[in-house]
Amino acid sequence: SQDVAKAVDNVLSNAHFKKAIAHISGEHDRIIGEVIKITEIPAPPFKEAARAKAFLSMLQESGIKDPTIDDEGNVIWLRKRTGNGPLIVISTHLDTVFPEGTDVKVRREGTKLFAPGVGDASRYLAILLGMIRAMDAADIKTSSDILFVATVGEEALGDLRGVRYLFTKGPY
Numbered sequence: 165s166q167d168v169a170k171a172v173d174n175v176l177s178n179a180h181f182k183k184a185i186a187h188i189s190g191e192h193d194r195i196i197g198e199v200i201k202i203t204e205i206p207a208p209p210f211k212e213a214a215r216a217k218a219f220l221s222m223l224q225e226s227g228i229k230d231p232t233i234d235d236e237g238n239v240i241w242l243r244k245r246t247g248n249g250p251l252i253v254i255s256t257h258l259d260t261v262f263p264e265g266t267d268v269k270v271r272r273e274g275t276k277l278f279a280p281g282v283g284d285a286s287r288y289l290a291i292l293l294g295m296i297r298a299m300d301a302a303d304i305k306t307s308s309d310i311l312f313v314a315t316v317g318e319e320a321l322g323d324l325r326g327v328r329y330l331f332t333k334g335p336y
Contacts, residue, residue: 184302188294196277198222198290200270203282208264212237212316215258219289219314226297236329237316242336243296247307251336254295254310256288257318257326289314311336 175181188195201222207215219239223231231241239258260281262268270279277283292312298304315326330336 180302180304184298184304187298187301191294191297195290195294198293199277199282199287202286202289203270203277203279204268206262206264206266206268207259207281207285208262208266209259209317209320209322211264212258216314216316219258222293223296226293227300228296234329234334236326236333238326238330238334239314240330240334240336241296241312243299243306243310243312245307245309246305249306249308252306252308252310253313253330253336254292255313255315255327255330256292257285257315258289259316259319259322260285261319285318 202215202219205215205218216233216237216239220231220233223239223241228241231239233239237258260266260268262280266280268279268281270277270282272278292314296312313326313330315324315330317323317325318327
């Protein structure tokens with residue numbers, strides 16, 4: 165509809181949005197490096213703690229204040245709003261479906277990366293980091309709080325335990 169097209173045009177022409185996109189473009193190599201770093205930390209079902217700690221550290225290194233790991237092992241961070249909009253959750257998962265002992269070393273062939281999970285959770289975790297940094301660099305203000313979450317237990321036997329915890333026992 166015309167309303168949707170107008171809303172999209174408003175976002176695309178916004179100076180803060182343009183600055184965020186430029187920031188992300190300038191961070192391409194950093195984001196690829198983060199994909200590799202995250203991929204090479206094994207995170208089989210129920211053994212995501214090392215990857216969670218590394219991701220928490222990467223958030224802190226990105227200047228994020230007060231990210232935490234909840235009692236289930238999810239990494240969470242609340243970006244405060246400037247208005248009174250509803251809470252928004254942006255989430256991906258930390259774990260992989262691969263069993264313990266799987267070789268997760270990344271191999272590069274030109275611009276392609278090869279490893280178990282490199283196109284799944286590790287890529288989205290790196291994108292989440294890049295998105296947060298871009299929003300901060302562009303001084304993007306939101307009317308809603310945004311809860312960024314990296315959950316455990318999404319794959320296979322994990323049975324969505326991180327998301328279940330977030331919605332049934334978590335603080336939000």
